[in-house]
Amino acid sequence: GQQLNQSPQSMFIQEGEDVSMNCTSSSIFNTWLWYKQEPGEGPVLLIALYKAGELTSNGRLTAQFGITRKDSFLNISASIPSDVGIYFCAGPSSARQLTFGSGTQLTVLP
């Protein structure tokens, strides 16, 4: 099946710092989704991207759909303690299936 490579695997940052993470695919996607998962909960959709080059924000979060359509990026500005969690990228592996990356574990230090 299609592979989504997400990096970095984990990040430890100071409160107030900016965060960047990315996701690459072995094939072209026409949709990119970014999810956040907090401990003991299911993933929650943060941002959806539908067009190459698209840049979309949700508060302090900004995500971009790469021009090559094989990658996507998520940035978090001025991190706060509640940003802690696992961030997943996801994209369609077929007409009916969604493939997830392995996740980026974010820890925010006070």
Place this chain on the structure above:
Amino acid sequence: NAGVTQTPKFQVLKTGQSMTLQCAQDMNHEYMSWYRQDPGMGLRLIHYSVGAGITDQGEVPNGYNVSRSTTEDFPLRLLSAAPSQTSVYFCASSYTGFTGGYTFGSGTRLTVV
């Protein structure tokens, strides 16, 4: 509005036992899926359904069965539990298919001993 409800939240099974993980949604979503989450591997699709009476296999279907007799419910059955099925299981639903993003339940943590 309950969203996606999964029961139980925790379960311990012995090898060879069978059980059913329940999933119900009250949003009238046609699309429903089951994922399993293992450390460092993200979420992997087990089975999915695009409407009542229609199911199909995902990436890791072996050892699991599903049925979709109503729009609301999508139970996942483990036929003969194995330690390799120790995982966290998530049910998800969507109105427009995956491109609109799924709503996930809070998960069932299953341990097979």
